[in-house]
Amino acid sequence: MPPRKKPPAKSKFQARKNADPKVHLAPYLNYLEAECGMAHNTLSAYRSDIVQFLDWYCKQKPRAFSDVDLKFLSKYLQHLNKRKLAATTIARHLASIKLFFRYLVLEGILAESVADLVNSPKLWNYLPKVISPEKVNELLMAPCKRDRYPLRDRAILAMMYATGCRVSEVVNLPLSAIKLEEGYARCIGKGNKERIVSLNPVAVAAVEAYLNHERPHMIKRNQAEQSLFLNRGGKQLSRIMVWNIVKKNAARIGCSKEVSPHTLRHSFATHMMAGGAEIRALQELLGHANIRTTQVYTHVDHSRLKAVHQMYHPRG
Structure with missing residues (x-):
């Protein structure tokens, strides 16, 4: 019998595609704190938003971040709408996701960020309450x-x-x-x-x-x-x-x-x-x-x- 050929080794990019998406969470938070200089409260808000997104992401059909498209992200925004979140809260979630995808681009995990193409929900201009x-x-x-x-x-x-x-x-x-x-x-x-x-x-x-x-x-x-x-x-x-x-x-x-x-x-x-x-x-x-x-x-x-x-x- 002819010798059996070995399967080709997985490339670094393929390994990244198959990796658990949550492996990027800790390095991303370190990036926000060390390089972006985010305050503790802001960092906590971004962490909460991304954890929620990744939890939802893992429940969907397995796909690499490079396969995420506008339809996929729009589906997540619909998910947030179904939770009856305020438009301002949804806008903050989207801002967190955009920053996360930009980080993936900086790290070479993605070639470009499709999240930047998603429009934020229109917000009413709420006037702040004041006292005399x-x-x-x-x-x-x-x-x-x-x-x-x-x-x-x-x-x-x-x-x-x-x-x-x-x-x-x-x-x-x-x-x-x-x-x-x-x-x-x-x-x-x-x-x-x-x-x-x-x-x-x-x-x-x-x-x-x-x-x-x-x-x-x-x-x-x-x-x-x-x-x-x-x-x-x-x-x-x-x-x-x-x-x-x-x-x-x-x-x-x-x-x-x-x-x-x-x-x-x-x-x-x-x-x-x-x-x-x-x-x-x-x-x-x-x-x-x-x-x-x-x-x-x-x-x-x-x-x-x-x-x-x-x-x-x-x-x-």
Whole structure:
């Protein structure tokens, strides 16, 4: 009998085609953290989106990533629609998938990304909810003696409104980042980008009162903690705790249940626009990477538009 021919060895590309698609998950997340500099919360969101996509992917007919086409990805978007997810959530899922496929291209696993050809669902332009300057003043005074740490709670509220910081940026502030005499703080935003935020006199006074009267007692339980805002155990305050502080004090002054820490950020931006702030300056203060994110506040400030109309229109 003639000698039996050996089957040709699988190429590197064929081996990749037959590999478990989830083997790319860990390297992809490392890429987002190490090379893209994503913040922890953003990284968690992207991880959740891709895990859901890969779980669904593995339940479909086996195919290589190189065989994925528009029809296949559209089927996944239909799957998300059937779950009755909001358009904004579906758009975020799609953004996560697009970045994942771009990573596969960078790694040489794919020649090109078909995901970039998929259109995001159209989104309504939801206007952010804000509260008036008068209500903000009431909110800052709402913490009282019934609270365990009223000075800390007031300092948090004053800091968030004075700077427009995200709640994650506030809880991650180290004590060394606060310069009360100079009236500013250094915060780390999305993508680990540092920016300077100004502290108004109200915020400076509130933080000073907290540092002088409450934090020294809290830090006794954990001398090594460097975070500015602490819980009763002397550890860094959590985002959930800040959420509860805002909700509790907003309810005291009769605000809507929809008021959240982000409402203070929206209110800061809207009131800045009403005061005449330039949109580029506001973009820097908020730490927005894209000016389009900041432009939403130009639609919110109806009072300023009305004043401009009255000032410059010949029949104003």
